[in-house]
């Protein structure tokens with residue numbers, strides 16, 4: 001069982017906290033004494049140059065990466081440690097599985113199961129994890145496919161779908177487990193430009209219609225601005241600047257943020 | 272070929288060996304498949320012990336010849352109280368040996384299913400075994416099938432060694448006819464054709480399986 005390591009305060013306590021998180025791959029330090037927290041229901045955009053550690057942050061939350069030092073705390077429970085008889089142990093697989101149930105993740109390259117149809121991709125996990133019966137999962141799965149505009153593609157295999165359609169199936173698949181926190185890692189960067197909008201529209205709807213906490217890593221500054229309540233600008237595993245999108249995009253304080261945005265604008269993006 | 276009638280009679284006699292060959296092939300392949308799956312999967316698991324045991328098994332059975340294994344099954348096992356019929360001994364030796372070769376095929380195919388797929392199963396909160404059974408293996412099997420087809424044909428060709436422990440399979444029957452009639456060409460031509468026919472039947476079966484399991488996968492792209 002996890003121990004509550006964060007005392008509950010009167011104000012809304014964070015759903016995610018990074019506490020002095022450090023991550024190294026061999027000798028390369030990717031995240032450096034990283035601290036930030038996310039409030040329930042918040043829509044966070046993580047931006048920054050390539051290699052700044054954005055993906056690593058999402059992967060840590062999805063337990064695909066472990067911390068080198070520090071702690072990631074979700075709903076007051078450590079993701080990396082568990083406590084038995086007041087002693088600290090590395091998180092067991094059982095602990096990780098419990099923690100994972102709060103998260104859903106959509107990957108840059110969709111990672112759909114090629115041997116399963118769209119609807120089977122969506123229903124597999126809720127049935128296997130015991131969340132829903134087969135019939136319930138099917139019903140809910142079809143609703144989700146409908147919601148992402150793919151009701152008519154339920155029985156297609158991924159190989160017969162366009163990139164945008166695949167990514168929408170992947171979103172429906174992540175939603176099928178009813179996550180409280182949705183992690184989106186550059187979900188449109190593998191798509192042809194004309195397919196980007198259909199995927200972003202789905203995300204916009206989710207943003208407006210659900211109370212899910214959402215963490216979005218993106219290179220689409222225009223979308224980040226519309227989507228986010230708060231933007232974190234990363235460089236070399238550290239937060240350089242954070243704030244509401246209006247401030248970050250229009251009156252950034254740091255020279256690094258300014259130069260990053262200049263480069264982005266020079267590359268033809270609207271900000 | 273002095274006597275056509277006699278040739279037909281011998282021909283038929285040789286073909287009666289086909290049944291034993293088929294039995295040896297089918298059962299040996301079944302044993303080999305199970306062993307290959309179990310040891311191949313074991314070699315991809317995190318447990319050091321599992322990997323070590325599987326690795327030992329594979330190295331042992333690939334490193335000692337199938338002849339030795341066959342003789343051990345037929346002549347040595349009785350010494351510890353296990354007496355097998357010639358066919359049983361043949362199936363055991365060919366199956367254990369084939370399984371050791373198949374093990375590598377299974378391991379390689381499982382590892383060839385991308386990290387992306389594994390990470391998706393973690394993000395969907397499946398257990399390791401659920402991921403293996405529902406996501407990894409169904410894709411890996413498609414990759415295994417061509418090699419398994421080849422392995423099955425190797426096993427079929429290998430069934431001839433069972434003639435050494437008196438199983439009256441094709442090769443054994445042909446040898447008998449040859450030693451009694453002195454005619455070499457016809458008996459061996461006949462078994463060659465029979466082996467070929469069996470092999471092509473097996474290949475068609477594998478191709479059918481590839482179609483059956485390849486849905487959504489063989490046209491690639493996730």
Ligand SMILES: Nc1ncnc2c1ncn2[C@@H]1O[C@H](COP(=O)(O)OP(=O)(O)OP(=O)(O)O)[C@@H](O)[C@H]1O
Nearest residue numbers: 025028030048049050051052053054055056057186
């Ligand atoms: N498994 C790994 N092994 C070694 N280095 C890694 C590994 N994963 C990430 N890195 C390194 O960590 C750094 C941060 O990677 P990360 O993917 O988090 O960056 P990012 O901000 O998402 O970049 P991008 O915008 O290009 O996606 C990079 O320098 C990357 O090369």
Ligand SMILES: [Mg+2]
Nearest residue numbers: 054055056186
């Ligand atoms: Mg990234």
